[in-house]
Amino acid sequence: MKKVLVSLAAVAALSSAAFAGVNSQTGCGLGAMIIKDDSSALMLALQATTNGTSANQTFGITSGTSGCKRMPLVMNDRAAEFVASNMDQLAKEAAIGGGESVDTLAELLKVDDKAAFAASLQQNYNSIYTSGDVKMADVLDNIATVEG
Amino acid sequence: MPCILQADVLENALDKAAATGLAHSRYWHLLLHMPGDVSEVDDPAFFLAPGGKSDAEAELNATLTALYGETRFDDNATGCRFPARRAWLQKQLGLEGLPELHCSAYETLVRKMDPQSVTLVFSSAHINSPASMFGHTFLRIDSSYESKMLSYAINYAAGADPDKENGVVFAVKGLFGGYPGFYSLLPYYEKLKEYRDTEQRDVWEYDLDLHHDEVMAMIRHIWELKGVYNWYFFFDENCSYNMLWLMEIARPDVDVRGHFAYHIIPMETVHATEEERLVRAKHYRPSKRTLLLAYEKVLDRRGEAEAMALADGTLAPRAVLNDPAHATQMKRYTLEAASELAEYRLMKGEVDKATYSERFHAILSARASLGKGEQLPVATPRNPDEGHRATRARLGTGWRDGHPYQQLGIRPAYHDLGDSDIGFMPGTQIEFLDLLARYDQDGAAVERATIVSITSLAPQSAFFKPFSWRMHAGWDQNFVTRDTVFSTAVGAGVAAGGSWGYGYVLAEPELFVTDKGYGALKTTLGLLFKVGGGSKLAAEGGYRFYADGMRQWTGLVEHTSRLSQNNALKLSFDYTDKTAGAQRSFSAAFVHYY
Numbered sequence: 026m027k028k029v030l031v032s033l034a035a036v037a038a039l040s041s042a043a044f045a046g047v048n049s050q051t052g053c054g055l056g057a058m059i060i061k062d063d064s065s066a067l068m069l070a071l072q073a074t075t076n077g078t079s080a081n082q083t084f085g086i087t088s089g090t091s092g093c094k095r096m097p098l099v100m101n102d103r104a105a106e107f108v109a110s111n112m113d114q115l116a117k118e119a120a121i122g123g124g125e126s127v128d129t130l131a132e133l134l135k136v137d138d139k140a141a142f143a144a145s146l147q148q149n150y151n152s153i154y155t156s157g158d159v160k161m162a163d164v165l166d167n168i169a170t171v172e173g
Numbered sequence: 174m175p176c177i178l179q180a181d182v183l184e185n186a187l188d189k190a191a192a193t194g195l196a197h198s199r200y201w202h203l204l205l206h207m208p209g210d211v212s213e214v215d216d217p218a219f220f221l222a223p224g225g226k227s228d229a230e231a232e233l234n235a236t237l238t239a240l241y242g243e244t245r246f247d248d249n250a251t252g253c254r255f256p257a258r259r260a261w262l263q264k265q266l267g268l269e270g271l272p273e274l275h276c277s278a279y280e281t282l283v284r285k286m287d288p289q290s291v292t293l294v295f296s297s298a299h300i301n302s303p304a305s306m307f308g309h310t311f312l313r314i315d316s317s318y319e320s321k322m323l324s325y326a327i328n329y330a331a332g333a334d335p336d337k338e339n340g341v342v343f344a345v346k347g348l349f350g351g352y353p354g355f356y357s358l359l360p361y362y363e364k365l366k367e368y369r370d371t372e373q374r375d376v377w378e379y380d381l382d383l384h385h386d387e388v389m390a391m392i393r394h395i396w397e398l399k400g401v402y403n404w405y406f407f408f409d410e411n412c413s414y415n416m417l418w419l420m421e422i423a424r425p426d427v428d429v430r431g432h433f434a435y436h437i438i439p440m441e442t443v444h445a446t447e448e449e450r451l452v453r454a455k456h457y458r459p460s461k462r463t464l465l466l467a468y469e470k471v472l473d474r475r476g477e478a479e480a481m482a483l484a485d486g487t488l489a490p491r492a493v494l495n496d497p498a499h500a501t502q503m504k505r506y507t508l509e510a511a512s513e514l515a516e517y518r519l520m521k522g523e524v525d526k527a528t529y530s531e532r533f534h535a536i537l538s539a540r541a542s543l544g545k546g547e548q549l550p551v552a553t554p555r556n557p558d559e560g561h562r563a564t565r566a567r568l569g570t571g572w573r574d575g576h577p578y579q580q581l582g583i584r585p586a587y588h589d590l591g592d593s594d595i596g597f598m599p600g601t602q603i604e605f606l607d608l609l610a611r612y613d614q615d616g617a618a619v620e621r622a623t624i625v626s627i628t629s630l631a632p633q634s635a636f637f638k639p640f641s642w643r644m645h646a647g648w649d650q651n652f653v654t655r656d657t658v659f660s661t662a663v664g665a666g667v668a669a670g671g672s673w674g675y676g677y678v679l680a681e682p683e684l685f686v687t688d689k690g691y692g693a694l695k696t697t698l699g700l701l702f703k704v705g706g707g708s709k710l711a712a713e714g715g716y717r718f719y720a721d722g723m724r725q726w727t728g729l730v731e732h733t734s735r736l737s738q739n740n741a742l743k744l745s746f747d748y749t750d751k752t753a754g755a756q757r758s759f760s761a762a763f764v765h766y767y
Contacts (some may be wrong), residue, residue: 107323111362113533117512120537121505122545126362129320150541157530 104133109161116154119146136172145171182270183241187234189266196230198265200425204258204394205229206403206418208430213410215353216401221251237262240271248278257393257422279396286325287316288388291423293379293416293452294326295443296368297557298598300462301629301639305374306603307587308439308557310413312420313361313378314392321378324361327395329354329415331405354405354415356398365458371520373462377557379443382453387423394422413439420451427451438563438586440596447558457553461513465636467551468510475499476507477635483511484518486532490539502547508540509549514636560596561739561766563587567609569743569762578613580620580762590628591743593707593735600630600668600675602643619657623647630677630699632670641668641677652685653725653752659686662695674702674709683717692720695727707735725750739766 108115111126118124123143131139146153146168153167195201206213211227212220220226222235236258239251252259253276262268292313299305311328315321331352368374383391403410414437417429432445446452459467469477475498482488490511493504512533519529567582584607588597607623628643642665652658664681677699685691699713710732717725731745740763747758 103323106360107362110360110366111322113516116533116537117509120512120541121509122541125320125322129318129322132318132320133323144545147541147545151538154534154537157532157534158527 101133104130105161105165107133108165112161112164115164118143119153120150122147130168134168134172142172179241179270182268183238186237186241186262186266186268190233190237190262193265195262195265196233200261201229201233203418203421203425204261204397205232213403214401215404219397219401233262237266240268243272243274246272246274248276250274250276252276253279255397257390257397260390260393282396283392286314286392287318288314288392289317289385290315291381291383291388291391292321292324293381293420293443293446294364295377295379295439295557296372296374297377298601299372299374300598300601300631301642302372305372306598306601306627306629309368309374310416310439310442311364312416313364314388315380322360322362322365326359326361326364327416327419328357328359328364329412330357331355332402352405353402354410354412355400355402356395356415358395368460369458370461370516373460375460375463375554376458377443378456378458379446379452379558380454380456381420381446381451383423383451391419391423394419408436409433411437413437413442417442417445420446424451436585440557440560441563443558444562455556455558457556459551461517462637464549464551465510465513465517466634467549468506468513469635471506471549472510472635473503474635476503476510479507480510480514481636483508483536484514484532486524486528490535494539494542501543505540505543505546506549508536508543510636512536512540517636555595557596559738561588561592561741563766565592565764565766567743567762567764569760571758571760571762573613573758574756576614578611580609580611580760582607582609582621582762584608584623589626590630590701591709591711591731591733593709593733593741594703595707595735595738600628600632600641600670602626602628607647619648621647621649622657623649630668630675632668632675641666641679643679643681651727651749652687652691653719653723653750654687655751655753655756656687660684661686664695664697666697672703674700676700694718704732704734709733723752740764741766 107129111129114124114126115130118127123140127143127146128139131142136142149167149171152171153164155163155167190196202208205225207229210229212225214220214226217226220232220235221239222228222231225232225235236251236255240259240262243250243252247253250272252271252274256276256279259271263271292315294311294313296309298308311326313321313324313326315324318324332355365376369376403415405411414430414433417433420429421427427449429442429445429449429451432448433441443452468480472480479488479493479496483490483493490508493499493507496504499507515524515529515533515536518524519526524532563586565582565584567580567584569580569582571578571580584604586605587603589602589604589607590600604623604626607621607626608619609621611618611620623645624647626643626645626647630641630643631637631639633639642663644661644663646659646661648657648659650657651660660683662681662683664679666677666679668675668677670676677697679695679697679699681695681697683693683695685693695715695717697713697715699711701712702710704710710730712730713728715727717727719725726748727750728748729745731743734742734744736742743760743762743764745758745760745762747756747760749756
């Protein structure tokens with residue numbers, strides 16, 4: 026076994042560049058991903074032996090917002106959680122003009138015409154995503170304004 | 174008075190349980206995660222009787238006693254802590270007069286999850302990461318929402334933070350039970366971000382055919398496992414295995430655990446689930462990497478270059494919008510690919526958050542201005558459930574330097590470059606304990622005994638420039654003598670490919686363990702052609718420089734015909750320079766996977 030591990034370590038040393046910076050992303054906000062790019066290649070290579078997780082997340086039933094401050098405007102908790110956790114994905118789909126996350130948000134906001142909702146997000150992209158560091162509450166607020 | 178009444182009904186319940194042998198029933202053992210006489214749950218908090226881990230009857234009696242003797246009627250009550258036990262015992266024994274409880278934490282969970290159906294999720298290999306090549310499985314609890322992103326994922330993982338541990342310690346503890354494993358529950362979109370986006374793993378979903386009652390039985394039991402640990406064992410009591418208990422709790426007449434003897438490979442749990450007829454529909458979610466490769470297919474060279482320049486911030490989105498050389502759809506694809514690439518750069522830590530946000534926003538703003546376009550075509554690969562099974566048996570015959578021989582081999586896990594790629598990521602190999610024996614005029618001999626062998630050939634593309642590498646440790650006949658010698662090698666190089674297959678070049682430092690010990694450096698050129706129908710032709714030539722001045726050519730050509738999902742025919746020719754002259758072997762072997 027020891028030989029195996031030594032060899033794995035050697036593999037890791039050889040290929041650390043290829044492994045750089047892959048890890049779990051949790052938390053919220055636009056691209057608020059926890060980037061642990063110092064994870065050594067071996068750790069990464071072996072991560073899947075345990076699918077290691079930090080214990081504070083074991084039953085994150087409301088963890089969509091773990092790490093987030095509750096924003097002032099909330100149409101409903103679930104929508105706020107979802108938007109906070111999927112800011113980048115939503116922005117991409119809004120720009121493209123549709124996708125699963127946009128549909129999910131439409132469902133959470135009880136919008137009947139998903140296609141029209143997606144088209145509206147795309148048309149009003151710059152009024153919803155006003156800058157690179159826009160916050161979840163502003164996005165929801167802007168969507169409400171646009172849809173209103 | 175009520176006290177005596179309680180004592181009476183408890184007495185009745187205990188008698189009835191004893192008379193019916195309830196403690197020995199399959200379901201009670203399922204609830205206790207007890208495959209034989211001892212529970213796999215290691216946390217004492219899971220048991221109410223002092224010896225409950227190894228005494229199903231004492232645990233059942235202690236549970237009944239606690240259910241009747243509740244002193245708290247809120248979340249702290251035994252019945253709130255163990256809703257599955259309570260519900261099942263109540264049904265089996267027709268329990269009367271159980272105290273009424275208000276389990277608000279559990280009820281909140283159920284209300285929020287709104288469980289309707291269950292899906293088994295398989296996340297396939299993460300390219301370049303050897304252990305992930307086995308994949309990973311977890312369960313998803315689907316709600317009445319149409320969107321599956323709002324489902325919850327039930328995952329089982331070791332409670333270890335890989336960033337705080339030494340790598341070797343982490344591996345050893347992961348393999349041999351040094352970490353507590355916990356069930357966890359998270360929104361599915363968090364799991365998608367983790368596997369599909371960050372780790373670039375394609376995700377396969379298998380909707381299970383479970384009724385609402387069965388789903389609820391599973392949910393009640395999941396609650397019982399909250400915060401409870403089992404020691405984690407990579408080979409058997411791992412993530413995938415611990416999902417099987419939950420399926421059997423939902424539907425006790427399926428025996429998914431019965432498909433496994435000593436090691437559990439995630440994809441094998443999918444095969445077992447299908448064999449138990451639990452799967453009713455399948456879905457595919459491409460990883461971010463797969464998406465980017467799909468963009469490479471639709472973009473021309475100019476589009477690829479522009480997408481990379483946009484992601485790197487050396488080109489302004491306006492330049493793409495104003496580019497007269499491109500059709501609008503090509504501009505849309507270029508900007509979409511650029512946004513994915515920008516995210517990918519952030520995940521790899523190549524750009525800081527603020528720079529990324531600004532760039533990402535500018536790219537998407539430009540993309541939005543082009544209106545709705547065509548949807549990116551993403552081909553669905555062959556489903557992993559169409560791939561060969563994990564264990565391979567081999568029976569062959571051949572000629573070596575004019576003498577006939579027979580060969581017999583077994584490999585418990587899992588896949589090599591020569592095996593059909595259907596259902597597997599091309600270019601990956603992960604083998605444990607491959608054993609090949611030969612019988613010829615000199616008697617029986619071990620031709621190959623691999624401890625572990627891992628290969629990751631990741632073809633370079635416009636957007637991705639990964640390393641390729643492989644490692645090997647075990648006994649084989651590659652040394653200059655005709656003996657079976659232990660060697661270990663670790664090499665790296667590059668690979669390139671297309672629809673025809675792929676080629677690779679590697680440099681591999683090797684160590685041969687003989688009475689002296691030999692170091693060597695091998696350079697390898699390999700080619701792998703897809704023949705069609707999952708069959709392939711592999712050729713590899715190597716030249717080995719030994720530290721003491723010896724030189725050696727090696728060559729291998731192997732044709733694998735995929736006869737069916739689990740049967741193949743391999744024809745191979747093998748050439749190796751030896752101190753006693755060149756050795757040539759030709760063999761034909763039938764391989765069966767099961």
